[in-house]
Amino acid sequence: MEILKRNNVEIEKDMGYDIPFVFMRKKTDSLGGSIPDEAHLAMAVKEFFTDKDGYDTMAFDEFLTKLNAFGIPVDWSSML
Numbered sequence: 001m002e003i004l005k006r007n008n009v010e011i012e013k014d015m016g017y018d019i020p021f022v023f024m025r026k027k028t029d030s031l032g033g034s035i036p037d038e039a040h041l042a043m044a045v046k047e048f049f050t051d052k053d054g055y056d057t058m059a060f061d062e063f064l065t066k067l068n069a070f071g072i073p074v075d076w077s078s079m080l
Contacts, residue, residue, distance in 0.1 A: 001019060001023050003038050007039050009043065013049050015059075016060075019049075021062075022045050
């Protein structure tokens with residue numbers, strides 16, 4: 001993600017689409033509000049992945065929770 005690079009933010013745990021998901025969620029939900037600018041957005045994304053209480057599948061779990069909350073089914077049989 002270009003904003004992360006511009007702000008010298010590197011994230012070691014890059015599992016698939018986790019970084020883009022967290023980045024877009026924080027950008028759409030908080031940029032211009034509790035996250036005032038792109039530099040703070042980059043740090044907020046990094047903090048998500050370096051959270052001491054976090055775990056490897058936290059972003060994916062949040063993604064699945066959002067799908068469920070909006071009633072969007074996941075056809076697991078087509079993915080397995």
